[in-house]
Amino acid sequence: MATRNGTARKTAKRKGSSRGPAEDLSFRERLGALSNLPPLFRLVWATSPGLVTANLALRLVRSLVPVAMLYVGKLVVDEVVRVAATAADLGGLSAWGGALEGLAWLLAAELGLAVLSDVLGRATALCDSLLGDLFTNETSVRLMRHAAALDLAHFENADFYDQLERARRQTTGRMVLLSQVFGQAESLITVASLGVGLAVYQPWLLVLLAVALVPAFLGEAHFNAQSYSLAYSWTPERRELDYLRYVGASDDTAKEVKVFGLNDYLAERYRTLADRYYLANRSLAVRRAGWGGLLSAVGTLGYYAAYAVIVYRTAAGAFTIGDLTFLAGSFGRMRSLLEGLLASFSDVSGRALYLEDLFSFFEIEPAVATPPNAVPVPDPIAEGFAFEGVGFRYPGSEVWAVRDLTFTLRAGEALALVGENGAGKTTLVKLLARLYDPDEGRILLDGRDLRDYDLDELRSAIGVIFQDFVRYHLTASENIAVGRIAERGDRPRIETSAERSLADAVIESLPEGYDQTLGKRFSAGVDLSGGQWQKVALGRAYMRDAQLLILDEPTAALDARAEYEVFERFKDLTEGKTAVLISHRFSTVRMADRILVLDGGRVEEVGTHEELLRAGRRYAELFELQAQGYR
């Protein structure tokens, strides 16, 4: 699996290592994670350049408000002191209306700044939340698109699922990270402006401030990295928790969970696992709170030391009372800003570590893909398909699912695949549809390797109705239209497909006909029986109208009459097309032009129904077994 950079590889390696979950990350790794911020910024920028610009402009103005307010505050105090002294000299204020006017202006300026700060704050928050929503939508769509482009093999791999899960968690709330970064930039400008003010009076106060805050910062950074390690190493368990929650409370499983009485077992298993996670988290949270409190006390000590110095110097006459308020205010403000800045810096680097999961997910490349100089898929297919010594092992499996497959599937012929459970029928079909590529040998289409063709075109030329077809909780018409989703607006085509697969009677009996939502997930949904669902799924084959049609157990759930009727129409479905039919029912198998018998992933025999019966080998044996069952 391709990963993004050193940090990703290291984190991936850590997972499998024997070191404990709360192990540390080096400071460099933490800093390295910050390299995820520019790509994040580019993603957010692409979401809405206008909102990002507005956000930054608002923050820039807002960052200068605090120093302006403190300075006006200082002027107010100095002015009050001056006016009060003069008034005392003259025995009253009344004669000094002119002096009060200056004070009034200053107060008005301070009020104006306070209102401005509030308005800017709200406008920034608005920009942040709008951007956050847009960003979540964008990233979720990208994630879905990317996941769909990946190989089927990825989806059968538990590590991939963990990675997908971690990436999925990153689609929401990532804007918080960018707001934090923007907020940090804003705080930095404010700190710089306050720093200039402080430096004018007492430069060494700045040094004191920095020294007092470093321990708290390092503590934060350390615990952030530990939290990440913990969350990372617990991904499989968190996935199991989600799975248990799903099995324990979902429409798909409710029936079986009830009749087998699994509820207590599932709840108990959930609790045991959830408690372990809670305990691991708790011990970290407690240590974090303890150390955090101690280290921030050091910062507070620094602040009061500085405050004492300023008070002493004011008393000694070196500063005015206005200076005192300005300095104490600036210092206090800077301390909380710096503290927030440092804490959020380590928080940012912590969150940036999580971003690694999102970006490294986006960088996984599918192995089954269109080659650079792809050839167009022939239409119509002239010769057909040829398997030449094809062998395939599922990823991570030592056993060959199919091996030495050599046979042809001629254009226009209907070929049935027969074999016992696990013989390799579905695997053969997955190879034909290029859901996987062979590990050995090759599959040719009109004399060229399947891998030379454009993948989208190839998939478009093939229609597969799997045994475990999906029951989409969408409308009846959409459930048929998924066969050729681009034509979903073509109602006559959908209705004709339904008619040919015998789904029309089912759909017409629904309260809302073709617009009826199927399945139980949504309140308006109506569920169908297994056979009714199969008729709907079969409608997709007619809708697809592909050059190569593959039907995996198309009639397994149909009653005898429906099966008979479907086969009456089978010729018409496969007319002029190449078809592959998988079935355990010999009544179905007989419809095919030729039959390929698989055993243990190898071709055992090929021929017409009559030829194979005459040969008296496995096909004849299986046929006889089934025929006996009917007698």
Ligand SMILES: Nc1ncnc2c1ncn2[C@@H]1O[C@H](COP(=O)(O)OP(=O)(O)OP(=O)(O)O)[C@@H](O)[C@H]1O
């Ligand atoms: N996703 C998978 N990962 C690993 N092994 C698999 C996977 N799918 C199938 N296999 C293995 O590959 C072999 C062939 O399976 P396949 O599903 O092709 O059989 P089949 O003939 O379609 O069986 P059935 O009649 O039960 O549908 C089996 O030994 C099976 O255990």
